[in-house]
Amino acid sequence: MxxxxxxxxxxxxxxxxxxxxVGVFTGLLVGAIPGLNGPMAIxxxxxxxxxxxxxxxxxxxxxxxxxxxxxxxxxxILLNTPGSPEAAATAMxxxxxxxxxxxxxxxKMALYSSVFGDSVSDIVLFCVAAxxxxxxxxxxxxxxxxxxxxxxxxxxxxxxxSLIRGLIxxxxxxxxxxxxxxxxSAVPRMTFGFVQLSDGVSLIPMTIGLxxxxxxxxxxxxxxxxxxxxxxxxxxxxxxxxxxNKVVTWAEWRACFPTTLRSSAIGTGIGxxxxxxxxxxxxxxxxxxxxxxxxxxxFGTGKLEGIAAVEAxxxxxxxxxxxxxxxxxxxxxxxAAVLIGAFLVHGVQPGPLIFQDHPRLxxxxxxxxxxxxxxxxxxxxxxxxxxxxxxxxxNRFIYPAVILCCIAGAYAGxxxxxxxxxxxxxxxxxxxxxKLDFSFAAFxxxxxxxxxxxxxxRQTVILYGDRPMTLLTDHPxxxxxxxLTTYSxxxxxxxxxxxxxxRVALREGATSNDAPDLEITVRDRSEP
Amino acid sequence: xxxxxxxxAIATGLALAAVATSAPAQEFPDKPITMMIGFRPGGAxxxxxxxxxxxxxxxxGVPVTGVTKxxxxxxxxxxELINSEPDGYTIGMGASAxxxxxxxxxxxxxxxxxxxxxxxxxxYPSDAIVISADSEYNSMEEMIAAxxxxxxxxxxxxxxSASRLMxxxxxxATGVEFRVIxxxxxxxxxxxxxxxxxxxxxxxxxxxxxxRAGTMKPxxxxxxxxxxxxxxxxxxxxxxxxxxxxxxxMLSAPKGVPEDRMAILVDAIEKxxxxxxxxxxxxxxxxxxxxxxGPEETTDFLHQQYDAVAPLVDAASG
Numbered sequence: 122m123x124x125x126x127x128x129x130x131x132x133x134x135x136x137x138x139x140x141x142x143v144g145v146f147t148g149l150l151v152g153a154i155p156g157l158n159g160p161m162a163i164x165x166x167x168x169x170x171x172x173x174x175x176x177x178x179x180x181x182x183x184x185x186x187x188x189x190x191x192x193x194x195x196x197x198i199l200l201n202t203p204g205s206p207e208a209a210a211t212a213m214x215x216x217x218x219x220x221x222x223x224x225x226x227x228x229k230m231a232l233y234s235s236v237f238g239d240s241v242s243d244i245v246l247f248c249v250a251a252x253x254x255x256x257x258x259x260x261x262x263x264x265x266x267x268x269x270x271x272x273x274x275x276x277x278x279x280x281x282x283s284l285i286r287g288l289i290x291x292x293x294x295x296x297x298x299x300x301x302x303x304x305x306s307a308v309p310r311m312t313f314g315f316v317q318l319s320d321g322v323s324l325i326p327m328t329i330g331l332x333x334x335x336x337x338x339x340x341x342x343x344x345x346x347x348x349x350x351x352x353x354x355x356x357x358x359x360x361x362x363x364x365x366n367k368v369v370t371w372a373e374w375r376a377c378f379p380t381t382l383r384s385s386a387i388g389t390g391i392g393x394x395x396x397x398x399x400x401x402x403x404x405x406x407x408x409x410x411x412x413x414x415x416x417x418x419x420f421g422t423g424k425l426e427g428i429a430a431v432e433a434x435x436x437x438x439x440x441x442x443x444x445x446x447x448x449x450x451x452x453x454x455x456x457a458a459v460l461i462g463a464f465l466v467h468g469v470q471p472g473p474l475i476f477q478d479h480p481r482l483x484x485x486x487x488x489x490x491x492x493x494x495x496x497x498x499x500x501x502x503x504x505x506x507x508x509x510x511x512x513x514x515x516n517r518f519i520y521p522a523v524i525l526c527c528i529a530g531a532y533a534g535x536x537x538x539x540x541x542x543x544x545x546x547x548x549x550x551x552x553x554x555x556k557l558d559f560s561f562a563a564f565x566x567x568x569x570x571x572x573x574x575x576x577x578x579r580q581t582v583i584l585y586g587d588r589p590m591t592l593l594t595d596h597p598x599x600x601x602x603x604x605l606t607t608y609s610x611x612x613x614x615x616x617x618x619x620x621x622x623x624r625v626a627l628r629e630g631a632t633s634n635d636a637p638d639l640e641i642t643v644r645d646r647s648e649p
Numbered sequence: 650x651x652x653x654x655x656x657x658a659i660a661t662g663l664a665l666a667a668v669a670t671s672a673p674a675q676e677f678p679d680k681p682i683t684m685m686i687g688f689r690p691g692g693a694x695x696x697x698x699x700x701x702x703x704x705x706x707x708x709x710g711v712p713v714t715g716v717t718k719x720x721x722x723x724x725x726x727x728x729e730l731i732n733s734e735p736d737g738y739t740i741g742m743g744a745s746a747x748x749x750x751x752x753x754x755x756x757x758x759x760x761x762x763x764x765x766x767x768x769x770x771x772x773y774p775s776d777a778i779v780i781s782a783d784s785e786y787n788s789m790e791e792m793i794a795a796x797x798x799x800x801x802x803x804x805x806x807x808x809x810s811a812s813r814l815m816x817x818x819x820x821x822a823t824g825v826e827f828r829v830i831x832x833x834x835x836x837x838x839x840x841x842x843x844x845x846x847x848x849x850x851x852x853x854x855x856x857x858x859x860x861r862a863g864t865m866k867p868x869x870x871x872x873x874x875x876x877x878x879x880x881x882x883x884x885x886x887x888x889x890x891x892x893x894x895x896x897x898x899m900l901s902a903p904k905g906v907p908e909d910r911m912a913i914l915v916d917a918i919e920k921x922x923x924x925x926x927x928x929x930x931x932x933x934x935x936x937x938x939x940x941x942x943g944p945e946e947t948t949d950f951l952h953q954q955y956d957a958v959a960p961l962v963d964a965a966s967g
Contacts, residue, residue, distance in 0.1 A: 164690045164717070167900050168699065259844030262830070267681060302721070304831040307754050307810055313758050315730040319721035396833065449843060450858055451836040458836075462691015468934050472858025535725070580830045582848070584804060 128484025144184020152192020155333035156530025159189025160203035174469030180489035194231040202333035204317035207399035214427030241385040242440035254448030268576040278408030279562035294567025317539040326531035330544035335551025388437025393414030406434025421443040504601035687726030698742035703923030723747035737910035749954040772937040774853040777867040802826040806838035812851035818892040894960040
């Protein structure tokens with residue numbers, strides 16, 4: 122108890138409080154700017170913390186981490202260009218809301234659900250880190266493989282209008298995801314002789330190109346061709362916007378609450394499993410909200426619940442990520458791995474004994490996390506005005522700045538011009554995906570899940586290849602998730618057939634050129 | 650007229666070039682030196698590099714700036730380093746496996762050991778082969794003997810190519826079958842062993858805390874000598890397996906750095922790594938041992954390491 126109080130006292134020292142505030146602000150800023158993001162800022166800030174005490178340094182980095190989780194959604198909502206990869210799903214409902222003049226409402230919902238998800242996951246970390254870590258240890262290769270196979274079924278929920286095109290996008294994402302050294306033999310696959318591809322295509326430059334740069338191309342094209350309608354942005358603070366579009370009402374919050382809670386749980390679970398990540402958690406939260414909803418067709422058209430689903434889930438990852446780190450000394454994510462570096466530099470060895478050896482530091486960090494959540498809320502709330510102000514600048518200022526940040530962000534991860542080229546290649550890919558209505562979400566999920574799924578499946582084959590049936594008999598978790606996957610696939614197939622019937626009926630009845638999606642694709646492709 | 654102008658221009662150019670090449674030779678270094686670091690921030694290589702860079706700046710009087718060029722276990726940095734100017738202003742902090750082992754496994758890599766002017770070896774991790782504390786075995790001999798008798802394979806989590814070669818060597822010597830499961834990093838290997846999914850793993854760091862907590866047991870080390878802090882843990886050589894591989898963290902420069910500049914850099918590096926405070930920081934904070942080698946010794950060391958693993962690579966791929 123003494124140690125808890127001492128730790129909390131340390132965190133409340135004025136310099137630490139200030140550092141956390143600065144960290145949260147930095148995180149919000151880099152998160153909000155497309156191209157820059159939290160993990161990158163943490164890596165860049167790490168050397169600065171060498172000169173701080175261990176608690177101050179780590180608290181500062183945690184502030185950046187937490188600020189970054191919400192920051193990404195701002196640009197996703199206002200500009201349709203996610204500030205960070207995990208906010209990609211936020212744009213799906215956030216941007217339509219902004220187009221309807223409800224940008225501020227959307228951002229506030231994102232902030233509230235983000236802070237809520239983050240807090241839930243922190244509470245889980247503080248209270249039950251040890252038992253949760255034990256469960257995550259029980260998740261061996263076959264268990265993880267089955268979880269990831271199940272996660273792949275969410276592609277159906279993210280496919281947009283056409284399941285076929287969703288599957289194509291996901292498969293392409295998966296193929297891109299297999300670029301790099303073969304995990305077993307270390308033989309390069311599809312690297313075309315580029316050493317830079319030996320670790321695969323980096324997620325951040327890819328998403329920068331795919332989501333942010335491609336949107337700018339689309340906007341510029343609209344402007345050049347005189348279709349300025351698409352580029353017109355409403356200032357969410359403008360006087361003529363009615364107040365109800367600027368706030369989240371208590372009724373709205375309550376209506377979304379089951380979704381927020383479900384997504385918080387999903388995010389926490391994903392965070393506690395090393396190596397899955399916030400991007401997957403966000404999409405998973407979105408897809409399960411859609412699946413649970415009575416009106417799934419409203420998702421993607423500007424539904425507040427869609428934002429809550431994504432933001433609660435991707436933010437809940439950040440606290441839970443520290444569960445394996447603090448309880449068993451294994452980092453759960455890139456951010457956590459960088460934090461390990463910060464611990465080491467300050468002479469703290471993350472491991473099972475960290476609570477015993479450094480209780481004061483750990484409780485100090487916990488207190489810092491709570492503080493960071495509070496700051497995130499306060500600074501976020503105040504910052505919305507500032508962000509919205511920045512975004513209300515004319516496009517001729519916004520786009521060059523965003524492009525510059527995108528290039529800098531693509532470069533900064535590994536200080537590599539190669540990654541900048543990757544960003545531009547995927548900008549072109551993203552442009553055509555937008556034009557042909559292929560789902561980004563499905564593509565990114567395919568990309569993010571495939572390397573993990575491949576690794577775990579191959580591990581499982583090596584371990585259990587000679588006795589595959591024992592996986593079903595001796596591993597209840599595997600059996601459970603495979604059954605769930607089978608059920609999901611059957612349900613998706615049924616739903617799809619019903620939808621097809623409905624469409625056929627519609628086409629036979631209608632005389633207009635209400636052609637099904639697939640034909641549009643074919644026609645678009647044949648155009649020069 | 651034009652011709653004369655051209656002649657003057659050429660003459661001035663030559664004169665300038667002569668000045669340009671002679672002047673900095675005395676004053677090297679007169680601008681910041683870039684140290685490309687081949688691994689992510691916060692890790693052992695990065696920390697070594699940045700500490701040495703800081704000390705080198707003090708000696709040389711110019712900033713030595715660490716720039717992350719991570720990827721491919723240090724090979725991305727090495728591939729970039731050979732293409733940079735050999736003027737002494739660009740050096741690279743990496744790991745020996747990137748020069749000795751990676752090119753034998755990956756034919757795409759555009760460099761060989763002798764494409765560089767290697768400057769120094771600096772540090773190496775205290776590595777160990779570890780099993781879960783719940784395991785019934787207490788030594789490598791016991792475990793090997795038991796599996797030899799039962800014929801059951803030993804499962805081994807491997808995150809680096811070197812540990813894969815190691816089990817191949819043990820397997821060849823004993824006839825015990827190993828199933829090598831690829832994992833993404835040392836931490837993942839530890840997690841799988843702690844969770845009881847895999848029998849054994851190799852760890853470059855992180856294992857010491859698990860041993861201290863009583864959750865894991867060290868069986869052996871791949872290093873050539875026993876560790877000071879764990880004198881009871883045998884080397885593989887002690888156990889009679891002809892295998893040792895120490896992934897040593899080191900500094901290199903592109904081939905062709907002028908000799909006088911090499912000397913200045915090497916002096917600064919030697920001074921930095923010989924500082925007892927630096928050695929203590931490295932050892933206490935991140936468990937790194939210091940082993941300084943000069944340029945020639947480093948190159949010899951790399952060739953030895955290359956030759957030592959070559960037959961194993963052939964055996965593994967053949």
